[in-house]
Amino acid sequence: MSHYLITLLSAMTEASSLFVAAAGLTLVFGAMRIINIAHGSFYMYGAFLVTTVAGGVIGGERFWLALLIAPLAVAVLGIITELTVLRRVYRSEHLVQLVATYALFLIFGDVALRLWGSQARSVAAPSPLGGSIAIGSGQFPVYDIFAMGVAVLIGLGLWVLLQHTALGWRIRGAVEDREMLASSGTNVALLSTAVFAIGAFLAGLAGAISAPLQSTAPGLDASIIVAAFIVAVIGGLGSVAGAAIGAIVIGLFNTAGVLWAPNWEPAFIYLAMIIVLAVRPWGLLGTPER
């Protein structure tokens, strides 16, 4: 019994990580209609920055510092990216935007190789969160619970932001109808930069939180971007709540896959998406216009 509970909790941990990563992606796409492949790079940078700031130090007080610095640094990188590159492709075809962000993905990936090398890095969880708690006859890491908690907080924070703040209304307005928003006096350019910064922040934060959960190595950007996209699409592009549901679905699917057919594990995420989109072509909470 506790075995299943622990497995379920592991699925939720994975879902938490995916949710925070996908939330930024879906927000940016919803408000700006940009498909940002470099979002995976932002995630990886968040993780690498944590390993740099907090790695190798046992006890990990620096971890909290890293958790603060990494997402902010990534957000700054996001702002720079938006101002220099993205502004030039807003009026291009979606496909051109995709190729542009893919080019950024390549560039960021290579720079990461130069900055952090090709070896995998890991960082230990900070000491208050380092142990594990007993659940029935099994053990479950405390840090995983922390990660889940962070995801829930992020979810709530985003909900508050979108529903109860002026910025949130504007973001939702942009998701609904950009032209209308522009004509109502909102500075769409500034809004775009803000949204993109938030998206990058969330990606960096997701990476930072995940650093103690997995080893950080080159190639993380590619694997996370595919997973984040699938989660965002399953949930319905533009919907943060959808990203949450999508993350849970994928977390469960993957965990089930590892249990029952470990050989086919890489395929499960794709199978999940095919099934969901076959039934609901616009994602679970998506709207048909997109």
Added chain:
Amino acid sequence: MHYRTRRTLQMPASADRTQPAATAAPSPPAIAREPESALRGLARRVGVIFGVPAAIVIILVILPSVLSPLPLLDVQSAVGLALFACATNLLVGYGGLVSFGQGAFYGTGAYVIALAWLHLHMSFWISFICAPFAGAAMAVAIGLVALRTRRLYFALLTLAFSQLVFVIAQQQVSFTGGANGVFGPMLPSFLINPDNAYYFTLGVAVLALLALYKITRSPFGMTLKAIRENPERAEALGVNVFRQQLLAFVFAGALCALAGGLFVVYDQSANPNLLSWTESGYPIFMAVIGGQFSFLGPALGALIYEQSRDVVLAQFSDSQLVFGLLLLLIVLAAPDGVLGRLTRGFALLARRWRAARPGRPGGPGPESAPRDAAHETAESER
């Protein structure tokens, strides 16, 4: 009613396509034009449309006598990739359907030949013919599900299908050879000779591209473009959008599988990476780099990609960085692809040329000289 042609310069930036030179300048009202004889007109049309591609084909045919085997092999690979890219562009450029899963068909084409050789000892020629049919069959299966979605959902769904096939190919080790794939002497002796292999590849690719070209100019191709522009409107006019897109998807799948067969001629192998989404990304990038709104744009993109990849790999240790920077540069400077920028440059030249020669009677000659066939096809391609 007099329509001012200055209007053509007020297009929004995102839709800044080349204007057909014929409408970019007002039809000369005051200058008398000598009527073209029908024969001259025909000769001019044929010359313009087939001029540059014919020249390219002639050059490609001569190459084996000029190049040594290794660079020739590169050209052979580029020709196969050009077919892959142009076939994908039927969906991406003409149909507005960005499919991130064409690798599934490319790899299937290669695997059909490799596995038929491995398990059934089938003759290469037979399995080569079967490859496009296998691609078409797979496209029917995938298309029936994927084409119910649009835009990014469609792109990711096709990606998912191709990844699924990729995982299957990796898992079924006894059948597919697993991660290593299949390799061995699967080519007939005729194709072992590098010149023969080259000519075979060239011949197949040219024929396939001719067929593809005819299709893009047919009612089918035109309607496909209309669906790209405005699917609801097309449906309201009585077009069965799903059927049209499915047919395009099947045809593209068949040709991508054919390109996969040509890969076997090049490499005598099949491996799972051909099926992955990273492989699927290549023809899309080639289409964007070369120009997705012209027929041969993706072929140019394939050439640029192959050549620059070789140069970058040879010269730079940080190849990924350089490649990324190059890609970014091209995309920012030429959102319509290289061919798009070239054709706009030519159209500008043609306009200036014509403007500088008032009083000259019309007809064939220097006016049509700056145009090339790719330009011609691009003009009427929107």
Added chain:
Amino acid sequence: MTAGALLQISGLTRQFGGFAAVQDVDVSVWPATIHSVIGPNGAGKTTFFRLLTGILRPSRGTVTFDGHDITGARPHVISRRGLAQSFQITNVFPRLTALESVQIAILARRRRSLDFASLHQRRVTAEASGLLKEVGLHQVADAQAQTLSHGDQRILEVTLALATSPRLLLLDEPTAGMSPFETERMVSLVTRLAKEHGLTVLLSEHDMDVVFGISDEITVLHRGRVVTHGPPEQVEADKDVIEVYLGGEE
């Protein structure tokens, strides 16, 4: 049930949750006439048109066209039956030329959209050119649709619908956003189509000069219901109509 009506609409209703956008609407449209639907904003005109063209399915009621029941049928099926629509928001193919756009419509009508070979192209091109000449767009035949003026785009819009050789043409606010000159062009085109070619036209409009100038019959909608209908003189004098327009938002 009125015999002889080309388009017969009975009890048409469409609910959105508790709100009825269109309620118990009865309209009869006679062949070769121009029938206008008017009403203040929010009266349900656009919903009504969407119900007719298959974009929305009715909650209740029937739509009979030329004797066939087309209630709830899909748009391309309705189009094939001979009921063509021109959209309120100009809805053309931006990067196709005017000529190509009309060719697409003709090909669709002739069921030739799937042709891989261009055997009949010459005939189709000739027909498309002819149609463009008739509506006055032949000089911009090779211009991309998105580069045309607003008035030209609306005319192209109507031409696309015409190219399907419809028996009934649905025009949703055809003169919206047009200058007096462009309005004049559209009006003379529509009247010519009805009078010379026997085309039946059902249109919704805000421009009262146009409506009362060219209509054979007018239906007035208010809050989803039919207030009154009849020839222009009758509607003009109707007290309820005056109240609707003075009391309601415009």
